[in-house]
Amino acid sequence: MAATIAEKIFSMKCGRTVRAGDVVMAPVDAAMIHDITGPLAVRVFGEMGGKRVYDPDRIIMLFDHQVPADSIPAAENHVFMRRFAEEQGIRNYDLLEGVCHQVVMEKGRAAPGEIIVGTDSHTCTYGAAGAFATGIGSTDMGFVLKFGALYFRVPESILLEIDGAFGRRVGPKDLILSLVGDIGADGATYTALEFTGGAMHDMDMAGRMTCANMAIEMGAKAGIVRPDETTRDYVAARRGVEPLDLAGDADADYRERRHYDVTDLSPQVAVPHNVDNVVDVADVAGTKVDQVFIGSCTNGRYEDLAEAAGVLGTADRFADGVRVIVIPASRTEYLKALRAGLVERFVEAGALVEAPCCGPCMGGAFGLLAPGEVSLSTSNRNFRGRQGSTQASVYLASPATAAASALYGEITDPREV
Numbered sequence: 001m002a003a004t005i006a007e008k009i010f011s012m013k014c015g016r017t018v019r020a021g022d023v024v025m026a027p028v029d030a031a032m033i034h035d036i037t038g039p040l041a042v043r044v045f046g047e048m049g050g051k052r053v054y055d056p057d058r059i060i061m062l063f064d065h066q067v068p069a070d071s072i073p074a075a076e077n078h079v080f081m082r083r084f085a086e087e088q089g090i091r092n093y094d095l096l097e098g099v100c101h102q103v104v105m106e107k108g109r110a111a112p113g114e115i116i117v118g119t120d121s122h123t124c125t126y127g128a129a130g131a132f133a134t135g136i137g138s139t140d141m142g143f144v145l146k147f148g149a150l151y152f153r154v155p156e157s158i159l160l161e162i163d164g165a166f167g168r169r170v171g172p173k174d175l176i177l178s179l180v181g182d183i184g185a186d187g188a189t190y191t192a193l194e195f196t197g198g199a200m201h202d203m204d205m206a207g208r209m210t211c212a213n214m215a216i217e218m219g220a221k222a223g224i225v226r227p228d229e230t231t232r233d234y235v236a237a238r239r240g241v242e243p244l245d246l247a248g249d250a251d252a253d254y255r256e257r258r259h260y261d262v263t264d265l266s267p268q269v270a271v272p273h274n275v276d277n278v279v280d281v282a283d284v285a286g287t288k289v290d291q292v293f294i295g296s297c298t299n300g301r302y303e304d305l306a307e308a309a310g311v312l313g314t315a316d317r318f319a320d321g322v323r324v325i326v327i328p329a330s331r332t333e334y335l336k337a338l339r340a341g342l343v344e345r346f347v348e349a350g351a352l353v354e355a356p357c358c359g360p361c362m363g364g365a366f367g368l369l370a371p372g373e374v375s376l377s378t379s380n381r382n383f384r385g386r387q388g389s390t391q392a393s394v395y396l397a398s399p400a401t402a403a404a405s406a407l408y409g410e411i412t413d414p415r416e417v
């Protein structure tokens, strides 16, 4: 019987045919917890009478939101989580490996057909590898840690067929921002987005992660990129085995089918204070910026830093008065950038390059904005107060637009640099 990818994954996991709308108890292949939402999950696990986690090798614990510890409570959280890891024999964790969603992917912990949950709403990122990956609350995670399964209502799916070829200095972030603007912050609530089409097929894994990462910004439970040879190569290189092949059936019962062509897409910008308030860069060009942040689980990979460095080109310096903060999403991506000379290039141009962490993305330990200040950020949220003062403004854009804007001190179309 024709089925969507989400229906196929849940049917496989439940050992019977299930359909969108069915409520099922499904096994969880991997569970990710991090330093902000993890402690509560661990406490709930204890309150449920949990003594041993269901499988320590399926639990991934990462410290990324408040690292290095930026307060004594944060440090206490880290001690609490490290103790839990040690007592439970959880080996998949590292203090400074990087942002959770980058690390889960680069460690090969996501593969087509798997169900992965995380106590973070951007867990959907792993749909780039063909998994059904979704953010859950810390209470649900307490249940997963103990039982290794969770109740799900199998979501309806929206098929997104993306065709065409990106123009110069236009890429996956511009695509996903345009989709968020078109579908709306609540336009895909509780659905699974299924990304397919020529432009997705041509996209590298970094770009697919950028797209899957922002599925939640349309309310979606998951953002699954149809697996293909790029998926197979990425996963096989990390797992050493050929992953499952998986595709939604053309005649499956999709709630919606949408077609987009990226050929004429221009650089996109999400304007304060809503992620779905998306315009062409031309509509906000010339807006003065005080800070530019290049990083986050959305756009902190080597490919993103290289895109920004490409726009920087041979320019000596970023614009006077603009604070440029660059944060590679993981130690691996940082080392790639170091070895390619990108870090030196950013520092020479006046940027602050920080060790892998979430940083200014969520108004964490540093990079906070004062009232009236303006940030252009390659991250995924721009609600009021997200990066500091509720009187500050955050614009979201691609690494190329971020670099161009840092060069001129104002929002700038990267195609004009």
Ligand SMILES: CC(C)[C@@](O)(CC(=O)O)C(=O)O
Residues within 6 Å of the ligand: 036, 037, 065, 119, 120, 121, 122, 135, 362
């Ligand atoms: C935990 C929080 C800061 C988060 O990382 C993800 C979440 O909303 O769960 C974010 O980006 O908002």
Ligand code: SF4
Residues within 6 Å of the ligand: 065, 099, 100, 101, 120, 122, 296, 297, 298, 357, 358, 361, 362, 379, 380
């Ligand atoms: S980088 Fe930002 S969006 Fe990603 S997990 Fe950290 S705080 Fe959340």
